[in-house]
Amino acid sequence: MMAVRSMRQKKKSEFLTEVELEFMTELWALGEGSVRDVLARLAPDRNLAYTSAATILRIMEQKDFVTSEKRGKTFVYRPLLAKDTYQSKTLRDLSDKLFDGTPASMVARLVDDQGMSEETLAEIRALLDRRLNDNDD
């Protein structure tokens, strides 16, 4: 049997679907994991069939979001996309589409609405101070 597995890459949507993000989140937390590992971490009321989980991970590999390595008789999946990277990409996209491309307005809405504690706010300001001083020398 030939495992003909070399299709051409198609446009790659770059973004994770709902379920893909759910799975990727567990992989990011685990570092790596089998179908069963990921499944075990989902909410108890999630009730997703094993084969569904396997399908999802296989598709994620086709999309190059994860890679796999056969260990014994099971595949172990590992993220190819770093969480940091994906966070950045997502923020940029959101800023472009919903905040007129000005990330500052995003922060403004965040600190206005998100009910952050005062220490959280102070923490963020400290972060900015550090950032500003770093570039300032």
Add this chain to the structure above:
Amino acid sequence: MMAVRSMRQKKKSEFLTEVELEFMTELWALGEGSVRDVLARLAPDRNLAYTSAATILRIMEQKDFVTSEKRGKTFVYRPLLAKDTYQSKTLRDLSDKLFDGTPASMVARLVDDQGMSEETLAEIRALLDRRLNDNDD
């Protein structure tokens, strides 16, 4: 046993789809507008059929994102969902799903990666200062 679950509401996804956001953005900018008004504001290379635009707005009305009023022979659409509100909702969702529910980490990633100018950063810090002083009395 009967399905006790026959709500008339279809669970309303709460979130705009890609195209719906595109249209809503124009309606937010316009305040209100007809199919033609919205269509006119899209990028010249968008090439969306008039009937497609009309369908999209009709669906958005079914989903209660907009309301309409017949003026002459055309419908004029107006947002029911405020941009601010939607921004907040989206940020909260993103924070929950991709930033462990801690908005502060979101800001951290923003100021780290987004290549903001120094004045943008200073602007944000000013915003935080104001916010902190307001609560500080």
Add this chain to the structure above:
DNA sequence: ATGGACATACGAAGGTCTTAGTAGCTACTC
């Protein structure tokens, strides 16, 4: 070898989203 446990591959059903064509309504013009 046979059966059982468990893993992967594939295909199909049912849903939503995007797009656009077709049909029909209304009103204005000649």
Add this chain to the structure above:
DNA sequence: GAGTAGCTACTAAGACCTTCGTATGTCCAT
């Protein structure tokens, strides 16, 4: 009153997403 222009309603095609069942393969113990 027939034609035309512009609008809305409906329907459908095609793409993608989510879920799961079935088929198939592999390893191991009996």
